[in-house]
Amino acid sequence: MSSTKKFTHWQRTESQFLAAGADAVYSIVGNLSQTGHWMKQLGFTVHDDQRGVGTKVDLLPPGKVFGPLHRATAPSGSITRRNQAARMVEFTQPQPGGSMVLRWRVDEHQGGCMLHFTVELHGPGTTAFKFTVGRELCEDFAVAAARLYRLIAHTAHIKLDAHVVIAGGRGFLGRNLAADLVCRGASVVVLSRTREADFPTEQYIWDGQHQGPWTGAFASDRPVHLVNLAGERVDKRNTAENIAALTDSRVRTTRTLAEATAQGAKLATWIQSSTTAIFSDAGETELTESSPIPTGERALPEMTGVAVAWEKAFTQAQVNAEHRYILRTSLVMHPDAPLLGPLNLLANTGLGGKIGHGKQWFSWIGMEDWLRVIRCLLRLEAPAIPDGIVHATAPNPLRNEEVMAALRSLAGMPGLPTGSLIPTVGAAAMGTNARVVLTGRKATSEVLQKAGFVFEETDFAATVGR
Numbered sequence: 001m002s003s004t005k006k007f008t009h010w011q012r013t014e015s016q017f018l019a020a021g022a023d024a025v026y027s028i029v030g031n032l033s034q035t036g037h038w039m040k041q042l043g044f045t046v047h048d049d050q051r052g053v054g055t056k057v058d059l060l061p062p063g064k065v066f067g068p069l070h071r072a073t074a075p076s077g078s079i080t081r082r083n084q085a086a087r088m089v090e091f092t093q094p095q096p097g098g099s100m101v102l103r104w105r106v107d108e109h110q111g112g113c114m115l116h117f118t119v120e121l122h123g124p125g126t127t128a129f130k131f132t133v134g135r136e137l138c139e140d141f142a143v144a145a146a147r148l149y150r151l152i153a154h155t156a157h158i159k160l161d162a163h164v165v166i167a168g169g170r171g172f173l174g175r176n177l178a179a180d181l182v183c184r185g186a187s188v189v190v191l192s193r194t195r196e197a198d199f200p201t202e203q204y205i206w207d208g209q210h211q212g213p214w215t216g217a218f219a220s221d222r223p224v225h226l227v228n229l230a231g232e233r234v235d236k237r238n239t240a241e242n243i244a245a246l247t248d249s250r251v252r253t254t255r256t257l258a259e260a261t262a263q264g265a266k267l268a269t270w271i272q273s274s275t276t277a278i279f280s281d282a283g284e285t286e287l288t289e290s291s292p293i294p295t296g297e298r299a300l301p302e303m304t305g306v307a308v309a310w311e312k313a314f315t316q317a318q319v320n321a322e323h324r325y326i327l328r329t330s331l332v333m334h335p336d337a338p339l340l341g342p343l344n345l346l347a348n349t350g351l352g353g354k355i356g357h358g359k360q361w362f363s364w365i366g367m368e369d370w371l372r373v374i375r376c377l378l379r380l381e382a383p384a385i386p387d388g389i390v391h392a393t394a395p396n397p398l399r400n401e402e403v404m405a406a407l408r409s410l411a412g413m414p415g416l417p418t419g420s421l422i423p424t425v426g427a428a429a430m431g432t433n434a435r436v437v438l439t440g441r442k443a444t445s446e447v448l449q450k451a452g453f454v455f456e457e458t459d460f461a462a463t464v465g466r
Contacts, residue, residue, distance in 0.1 A: 098123015352415030360440030366457025
């Protein structure tokens with residue numbers, strides 16, 4: 001795509017598997033008047049009960065500013081394509097000098113169906129709209145699909161014999177995992193400190209420290225699994241107080257969960273989250289599950305210090321589970337990944353050159369591959385992974401300069417190198433830790449390779465740029 005066209009055309013497609021019949025799913029998806037019930041960020045007023053091509057439709061878009069402005073000034077859109085046999089419907093909204101096209105399609109797939117949602121922007125306003133309404137329409141699509149799954153008649157569901165409790169189930173990783181498992185027919189419960197309206201799973205409130213009614217989350221007639229993702233947000237200023245809070249939040253929640261499950265029926269699986277940052281800044285060392293953990297000055301306290309305590313709390317607890325894993329996750333990549341926000345900001349403002357010296361390693365894994373790793377650990381899919389430490393990281397780590405080059409290409413912008421000063425000052429201003437981008441690790445997984453796990457997301461640009 002030419003650089004000029006990048007500024008006048010933008011497209012993104014989100015897809016989600018649903019363990020349900022394709023026709024049952026399309027009976028809801030194809031009726032735009034029902035869209036607002038599952039895609040909470042938008043809705044439609046349909047002016048014709050027949051909902052055929054040419055039907056006048058008013059879009060109710062997201063955003064506190066853009067939404068009211070659109071409703072006050074924009075003309076009605078219309079259904080521009082509909083194909084019952086292909087289970088596809090398309091809506092087009094005129095915009096100044098161009099248009100926005102929204103398209104839904106449901107395809108049959110082994111064990112259920114695939115739901116695809118595409119946003120296309122055309123015209124001179126593309127850049128502005130893609131950073132506002134375009135991105136908001138695609139964000140949290142897996143959660144929207146899980147709401148849709150719950151709207152479908154239960155007779156159309158294909159159930160999965162699993163009950164999964166996710167501690168910390170409403171963070172970026174947790175909510176995507178919860179939604180994916182719901183869409184696949186599992187029973188899912190999340191443990192969280194607050195309740196989110198319209199979240200598509202049952203929610204139990206807990207504080208991560210004390211026993212209470214939340215332990216009822218483990219009651220089920222299906223095999224019960226636990227995925228522990230709970231802990232304070234890691235990207236904070238590098239202070240002793242923050243490091244203590246990061247460590248304490250992970251150690252306490254692990255011990256609390258171990259106490260809660262010690263006396264009940266044995267769990268089928270306990271997946272304990274950890275991080276490949278346990279290796280701190282590892283330079284050129286190639287790291288697998290059998291690599292030694294750094295000590296002394298090489299062990300950064302906010303990385304190795306936090307992760308070692310986290311894993312130790314798990315290994316020392318009386319974990320009542322048939323299968324037990326420590327899952328060291330690298331940076332999970334997806335267009336909405338939190339880390340990509342500041343990196344894309346640099347790339348889209350002409351500062352997307354290498355960060356620091358640019359040679360630091362960037363270990364990463366695509367969201368879809370990360371979800372598949374989890375499903376394999378839960379033994380919901382093949383291959384089975386042996387118990388123990390597992391690195392959730394793609395087989396092709398990149399250097400920072402390669403990552404930034406990919407983001408510049410997607411943005412269609414040149415990029416000045418930022419050195420170390422700009423990230424350090426910027427991180428201080430945003431309350432984050434510059435070491436996240438200035439350090440690196442070349443981590444891969446010999447465990448997944450030996451088990452026969454095949455990664456499907458190995459093209460970094462394609463993974464983050466869809």
